[in-house]
Amino acid sequence: MGARRWPVADRDETARRVLASAEVPDSGVTPSPEISGWLAERAAAGRFDVALIPFEAMRGWHFDPANGNLRHESGRFFSIEGLRVRRGDGPGRVWGQPIIVQPEVGLLGIVAREIHGVLHFLVQAKMEPGNINTLQISPTVQATRSNFTGVHRGRGIRFLDLFLEPGRARVLVDVLQSEQAEWFLAKRNRNMVVEIGPDEELETGEDFRWLTLGQIRALLTADNLVNMDARSVLACLPTAGGGQVAGDDFAAVLRRSFTDRSAPTLCSAAELGSWFTGVRALEELVQRLIPLDAVAAHGWEHGPDEIAHRSGHHFRVLAADITASNREVARWSQPLIQQRHPSLLALIVKRVDGVLHALVQARVDVGHLNVAELAPTVHCRPADHRAPEAAPAPPYLDVVLGASPAQFRYDTVQSEEGGRFYHARNRYAIVEVPESFDAASGTDEDTAGDYAWVTFGQLTELLAHGNYVNVELRTLIACAHALY
Amino acid sequence: MGARRWPVADRDETARRVLASAEVPDSGVTPSPEISGWLAERAAAGRFDVALIPFEAMRGWHFDPANGNLRHESGRFFSIEGLRVRRGDGPGRVWGQPIIVQPEVGLLGIVAREIHGVLHFLVQAKMEPGNINTLQISPTVQATRSNFTGVHRGRGIRFLDLFLEPGRARVLVDVLQSEQAEWFLAKRNRNMVVEIGPDEELETGEDFRWLTLGQIRALLTADNLVNMDARSVLACLPTAGGGQVAGDDFAAVLRRSFTDRSAPTLCSAAELGSWFTGVRALEELVQRLIPLDAVAAHGWEHGPDEIAHRSGHHFRVLAADITASNREVARWSQPLIQQRHPSLLALIVKRVDGVLHALVQARVDVGHLNVAELAPTVHCRPADHRAPEAAPAPPYLDVVLGASPAQFRYDTVQSEEGGRFYHARNRYAIVEVPESFDAASGTDEDTAGDYAWVTFGQLTELLAHGNYVNVELRTLIACAHALY
Numbered sequence: 001m002g003a004r005r006w007p008v009a010d011r012d013e014t015a016r017r018v019l020a021s022a023e024v025p026d027s028g029v030t031p032s033p034e035i036s037g038w039l040a041e042r043a044a045a046g047r048f049d050v051a052l053i054p055f056e057a058m059r060g061w062h063f064d065p066a067n068g069n070l071r072h073e074s075g076r077f078f079s080i081e082g083l084r085v086r087r088g089d090g091p092g093r094v095w096g097q098p099i100i101v102q103p104e105v106g107l108l109g110i111v112a113r114e115i116h117g118v119l120h121f122l123v124q125a126k127m128e129p130g131n132i133n134t135l136q137i138s139p140t141v142q143a144t145r146s147n148f149t150g151v152h153r154g155r156g157i158r159f160l161d162l163f164l165e166p167g168r169a170r171v172l173v174d175v176l177q178s179e180q181a182e183w184f185l186a187k188r189n190r191n192m193v194v195e196i197g198p199d200e201e202l203e204t205g206e207d208f209r210w211l212t213l214g215q216i217r218a219l220l221t222a223d224n225l226v227n228m229d230a231r232s233v234l235a236c237l238p239t240a241g242g243g244q245v246a247g248d249d250f251a252a253v254l255r256r257s258f259t260d261r262s263a264p265t266l267c268s269a270a271e272l273g274s275w276f277t278g279v280r281a282l283e284e285l286v287q288r289l290i291p292l293d294a295v296a297a298h299g300w301e302h303g304p305d306e307i308a309h310r311s312g313h314h315f316r317v318l319a320a321d322i323t324a325s326n327r328e329v330a331r332w333s334q335p336l337i338q339q340r341h342p343s344l345l346a347l348i349v350k351r352v353d354g355v356l357h358a359l360v361q362a363r364v365d366v367g368h369l370n371v372a373e374l375a376p377t378v379h380c381r382p383a384d385h386r387a388p389e390a391a392p393a394p395p396y397l398d399v400v401l402g403a404s405p406a407q408f409r410y411d412t413v414q415s416e417e418g419g420r421f422y423h424a425r426n427r428y429a430i431v432e433v434p435e436s437f438d439a440a441s442g443t444d445e446d447t448a449g450d451y452a453w454v455t456f457g458q459l460t461e462l463l464a465h466g467n468y469v470n471v472e473l474r475t476l477i478a479c480a481h482a483l484y
Numbered sequence: 485m486g487a488r489r490w491p492v493a494d495r496d497e498t499a500r501r502v503l504a505s506a507e508v509p510d511s512g513v514t515p516s517p518e519i520s521g522w523l524a525e526r527a528a529a530g531r532f533d534v535a536l537i538p539f540e541a542m543r544g545w546h547f548d549p550a551n552g553n554l555r556h557e558s559g560r561f562f563s564i565e566g567l568r569v570r571r572g573d574g575p576g577r578v579w580g581q582p583i584i585v586q587p588e589v590g591l592l593g594i595v596a597r598e599i600h601g602v603l604h605f606l607v608q609a610k611m612e613p614g615n616i617n618t619l620q621i622s623p624t625v626q627a628t629r630s631n632f633t634g635v636h637r638g639r640g641i642r643f644l645d646l647f648l649e650p651g652r653a654r655v656l657v658d659v660l661q662s663e664q665a666e667w668f669l670a671k672r673n674r675n676m677v678v679e680i681g682p683d684e685e686l687e688t689g690e691d692f693r694w695l696t697l698g699q700i701r702a703l704l705t706a707d708n709l710v711n712m713d714a715r716s717v718l719a720c721l722p723t724a725g726g727g728q729v730a731g732d733d734f735a736a737v738l739r740r741s742f743t744d745r746s747a748p749t750l751c752s753a754a755e756l757g758s759w760f761t762g763v764r765a766l767e768e769l770v771q772r773l774i775p776l777d778a779v780a781a782h783g784w785e786h787g788p789d790e791i792a793h794r795s796g797h798h799f800r801v802l803a804a805d806i807t808a809s810n811r812e813v814a815r816w817s818q819p820l821i822q823q824r825h826p827s828l829l830a831l832i833v834k835r836v837d838g839v840l841h842a843l844v845q846a847r848v849d850v851g852h853l854n855v856a857e858l859a860p861t862v863h864c865r866p867a868d869h870r871a872p873e874a875a876p877a878p879p880y881l882d883v884v885l886g887a888s889p890a891q892f893r894y895d896t897v898q899s900e901e902g903g904r905f906y907h908a909r910n911r912y913a914i915v916e917v918p919e920s921f922d923a924a925s926g927t928d929e930d931t932a933g934d935y936a937w938v939t940f941g942q943l944t945e946l947l948a949h950g951n952y953v954n955v956e957l958r959t960l961i962a963c964a965h966a967l968y
Contacts, residue, residue: 008757166762167588174758176764232827370951
């Protein structure tokens, strides 16, 4: 920059400090036994009522007479429109559906601070209307652009200045990442971690707590506790360059995969780049916004209180009225998306020369900004493949469903963003297969070309750039931190 | 990959071989004195007539009655539609214009081969309808997806198999890059260099020649000789990691900037990443396709043989009829875009601790896939800023226009893609300023925040990823190879 505007930390230095924080299960700053009590107390302190209502009862939202799009009277926040997608030239490759259009870039930010020489992360107990359990652990700041430019007309957002004022804090992570490509058109959020000085005291109050990464790792083994936004940001923490690791148990081969840049990999960065470029170039994905009215031609039925696909699959668009005691705005209406069946997001991993490798998929999805992103090995709704006329099961689903309990290194239910999605809980799993497992077996040549074996360190390096790793795979990367 | 599908070269090894090829001004394989004769002979051998015609005389193209969009009867190739753009919230931030919509990813590929131990590149003498001089030096293969999936119903494309059949050749470069964001909506091409074995003879014929990078460097100092697609691919050649450089003359400080990864830089990669993420997050760019008919509201007038802005600025959409003796299809019509005034694309460079740094701009343009890309310091049409009611001149235009002849290290006219643009010639310049030059002087705080000093090696590292470096800056990076 002409004059350097703000300090940005060296990634390898951050990697070492992140891994050191992961080693601390309880620093005493926020004693671990007190965390559940804190969450229960915060849940009791805030009143938060969510009622599903007919569309016509929504305040501030209406269907535009010109095209049927569902939008806010201010023209801001987001809208629900129609999306038409064509993939390639064959018949049956055209699909239409409702989609969330939110072109503004939001901010997901975590404040970090060194306390007693260990990096701590400031998390928030935050309520969202779509959360099954109302309150989950969230980033320090979670804001849409509309929030912080004032259209919301809400109260100010705490700690936002630490992220927006250059030089106010030191940047550890700063990258745009995507959100669910099935429901959002090219949505991006700025994922940030910024560090304040060790002597800088913040007035945090009762909604916030300082936790080590070791504490967050433990929370990630529980269902529906660490929200999607926090998982997304944590996955972007650099780990490659964090040093060499001794040992050969699962924890060691996983940790080596995260940290040791000199460890052998099945694919080089250049090979991964060329493979992924090939997928993006040869898979054709043509997206076009259409009026929400026009998705009726693709099987979507618009009732008084839902827009749903007549097959009973996919998702529904609902309307909700929310009353909150502790939000910038005390009462509002908004649309929410409800998936009809839970997803299975499973990452197959195996040891290769003492380094854990993950089998990732180059996935094409309707809302992608740039055709494809890396996704978990299995990214589907199993229920969609059980019905008599169901689509064929995706590759490796049988491997995951047939795995023994011992192969499940991680198996937890996590929620998707409660600000847009209603009770969206999905199963996240990490499944270890023997080193002899051949990814190409049982799949045709074409399918095998869409998958690659990568280390966790390679994934965290790619996460320095946007739109390589989808939000579901970011969740699994964050969860994998719990396992070493 | 599950099984490795194709070999991909190590980037640092490629960098060393690329720089070695740049050192060879004439290998004797294609003697340099014979190049101009070869081009003249190829120009004489092919008949190529381009006539501007009324829109209604176009064959296969028509304005869609529903929305006025200009499209091909096959539904493929590309279309001319309307684009509405909003930047931020202020008044006067909404703009509409015609735009080329071509969602398919094309291929720009150069075949490389080691001859006498030196990397050579196979270039093509190729005619394009929009070229001022009909024929320019082009990549080995230049193909749209429609070309190679057969909608074109043309003859097969030579050497395409080297790029599309995995393992047929070794990959040196493989990345998606953008094209002109003023005229294309989110257009991407796959930029590739693949290497065949030193003993593999290709039947190249009269349209192709093997050149060293040293020879191509010399050709880049001439006007309108190396086409945009070739410049784009050449800019993606890795150079960082190519080794240390002695000396302190301009050539040495430039070469060090390209190659020496241990040389000091003003900004780290992490600092650049955070700065650029901030621009993409905080600049709001909302793009929406609209009917081409609807751009009339933004000052565009649709006549029988042009669509043009009533201000006399910007560009015109024209119709052309082309007759060619040496193309897959012998006669066709197509729209072409003609800019009204030439652009000035100038890169300000200065020495910092013996390493040349370039002042790049994080530019927001209407057709960008992801809000902003890095652009030359000055990227404008000077004529647009001369009229009485003209827009204010952009930062640093005065520095470039006021520079002495000795400061112009490079100053050449190059053409934009002749397959879409009619006689689009722009001035490309590299201007050296003293080390004491302060980029922030004479600009306000906001403006200075949109610029950063980077080395050429940092730029070629970013070019391993797509959508960081715009096509105009790629041209200047390719041209800078001519100067060390």
